[in-house]
Amino acid sequence: MSAILEVTNVTRRFAGLVAVSDISFTLGQGEILGVIGPNGAGKTTLVSLISGTLRPTSGDIVFEGMRITGLAAYRRARLGIGRTFQIMRPFPGLSVLDNVAVGALFGHGSGESDLAKARDKARTQLEFVGLGKFASQRAEELGGPNRKRLELAKALAMQPKVLLCDEVMAGLNLVEIDEVIDVLRKIRESGISILVIEHVIKAIKRLSDRLLVLHHGDKIADGQPDAVLSNSKVIEAYLGRRRA
Amino acid sequence: MTASRLGVAVAIVAVVAVLATVPLFSSDVIVQFGINALLLAVLAQGWNIIGGYTGYASFGNSVFYGLGSYGVAIAMVQWNLPFAVGMIFGAGLAVAFAFLLGVPVLRLKGHYFAIATLGLAQVMSAIVSNIGIAGQNIGLVLPPLNNDHLFYELSLGLLVIATLTVFWLTRSRFGFGLIAIRENEEGAAVMGVNTTLYKVLAFALSGVFTALAGGIHAYWITFLDPDSAFDISLNVKMIIMAVFGGPGTVLGPVLGAFVLSAVSEILSSKVTNLAGLFFGAVVVAAVVLMPRGVADVMRQFRTAGWRYFVENLRAHRI
Ligand SMILES: Nc1ncnc2c1ncn2[C@@H]1O[C@H](COP(=O)(O)OP(=O)(O)OP(=O)(O)O)[C@@H](O)[C@H]1O
Numbered sequence A: 001m002s003a004i005l006e007v008t009n010v011t012r013r014f015a016g017l018v019a020v021s022d023i024s025f026t027l028g029q030g031e032i033l034g035v036i037g038p039n040g041a042g043k044t045t046l047v048s049l050i051s052g053t054l055r056p057t058s059g060d061i062v063f064e065g066m067r068i069t070g071l072a073a074y075r076r077a078r079l080g081i082g083r084t085f086q087i088m089r090p091f092p093g094l095s096v097l098d099n100v101a102v103g104a105l106f107g108h109g110s111g112e113s114d115l116a117k118a119r120d121k122a123r124t125q126l127e128f129v130g131l132g133k134f135a136s137q138r139a140e141e142l143g144g145p146n147r148k149r150l151e152l153a154k155a156l157a158m159q160p161k162v163l164l165c166d167e168v169m170a171g172l173n174l175v176e177i178d179e180v181i182d183v184l185r186k187i188r189e190s191g192i193s194i195l196v197i198e199h200v201i202k203a204i205k206r207l208s209d210r211l212l213v214l215h216h217g218d219k220i221a222d223g224q225p226d227a228v229l230s231n232s233k234v235i236e237a238y239l240g241r242r243r244a
Numbered sequence B: 001m002t003a004s005r006l007g008v009a010v011a012i013v014a015v016v017a018v019l020a021t022v023p024l025f026s027s028d029v030i031v032q033f034g035i036n037a038l039l040l041a042v043l044a045q046g047w048n049i050i051g052g053y054t055g056y057a058s059f060g061n062s063v064f065y066g067l068g069s070y071g072v073a074i075a076m077v078q079w080n081l082p083f084a085v086g087m088i089f090g091a092g093l094a095v096a097f098a099f100l101l102g103v104p105v106l107r108l109k110g111h112y113f114a115i116a117t118l119g120l121a122q123v124m125s126a127i128v129s130n131i132g133i134a135g136q137n138i139g140l141v142l143p144p145l146n147n148d149h150l151f152y153e154l155s156l157g158l159l160v161i162a163t164l165t166v167f168w169l170t171r172s173r174f175g176f177g178l179i180a181i182r183e184n185e186e187g188a189a190v191m192g193v194n195t196t197l198y199k200v201l202a203f204a205l206s207g208v209f210t211a212l213a214g215g216i217h218a219y220w221i222t223f224l225d226p227d228s229a230f231d232i233s234l235n236v237k238m239i240i241m242a243v244f245g246g247p248g249t250v251l252g253p254v255l256g257a258f259v260l261s262a263v264s265e266i267l268s269s270k271v272t273n274l275a276g277l278f279f280g281a282v283v284v285a286a287v288v289l290m291p292r293g294v295a296d297v298m299r300q301f302r303t304a305g306w307r308y309f310v311e312n313l314r315a316h317r318i
């Protein structure tokens, strides 16, 4: 499997704190890579470094063979990197449909210039994530689970090559989690490579081809989900958190 | 186009047509009031682009106004060029200013942006006071043109163009980018919006209309000096008018400008001193009714409508 995204020795410091410490990994073409780790492990920071809302203190990020380490976030979006936010921040005053239309208007390859066509594409994505009937509602009126779906639809409307999902299943019930897993599998079938951060271990184990574990900014494991989850360091990291 | 849309369009064309004929049957006083109200509406509409649609509450728009005024004055007085060339020159100065200062200033958010722009007019006034071809602190006297009908129609034409531009924003990719920036700037960037470029372009577009209004005004009153050209209270007025009428809407700022101009005019004809107090009163009302500032009104008004103000009043326990 050839890599679409290569992260090499990436470190990010905040004042004294090392949020991400010398991390290297690859995301394969068409792969679903799960990223887990206790709170504060550096997962969201890693997504921000790849999507460009944060710059690494050191290290390199290569997308499709091109170095994107210092590139502005909007240019990464246009190259085909889409992300969702853990702390969901839709465009609150816009309709659900127009939230997604922004992704179609800009996004990968700099998008669709015609507003009507962008809205058509947005509607397709809303149907796909199951938000079709909320299209004309204001985004701020959506409840939690639907906001998660909206985050996904916004990123998908950009027609990305890589999708970075930051806890799109948090706060969902079991049925909803199954639905999202289904949606993510379909996204992968359409040729999009996915990096997915999740706390729900059961769900991510089912979904991922490979698992990456972060702890205090360090990568402590990377490999087959079953092997990684029985790794003693990983068990310790999670048990340690429970004891604390 | 749906039937109701068509109805609105027809009504607006009719209103513009009626407004265009006003000078034919009105007194000089009314025409002069009209010129002022139309130019203020252009200013409110210009501010609407950067403040209402992009979410950046600019106090730097009076700089655009001053640059437009001086552009026309310098071109006509010092270089003997026609008025139209002066207008283009003034608009060009505004665009240059938007690019030079927009890039650093638009990095700031919220109050910081407002405060940073607040100082710009003062600085420009001081600079212009020391420039020879701008008449230093004495100012410039333009060749008089006693044709208020023409100034009225020019102002109306400019307002129509500014409003059509804002209408285009609401249905263009560019305008969607601006709204996305207002609603959530980081979210816009990760979806592919070139936020720095879009903000500067919005600032420049806002500046062009503001400068053109300043240019018309300068030629009309035939005199300008640094203090009146770079007057920050004019900036406050345009914000009040836009916010009163509805920022981030196509017609709101125009209606706001018309209504507040009319009220101010009626007050000044009844009691001379009251008009001066009027905008002060509007500011006090603004503080009471919208204590979380312009940005919050812009966010909440579209959802809550007038209820927003009632709720704020309640919160003050008045
Ligand atoms: N902008 C910031 N400034 C300072 N410190 C930050 C910033 N962002 C994150 N951090 C710190 O970096 C560390 C990693 O945070 P991050 O949000 O990446 O963790 P996470 O793995 O996503 O956690 P969670 O599971 O709670 O979402 C934390 O200690 C956090 O407090």
Ligand SMILES: [Mg+2]
Pocket: A043, A044, A045, A086, A166
């Ligand atoms: Mg996180």
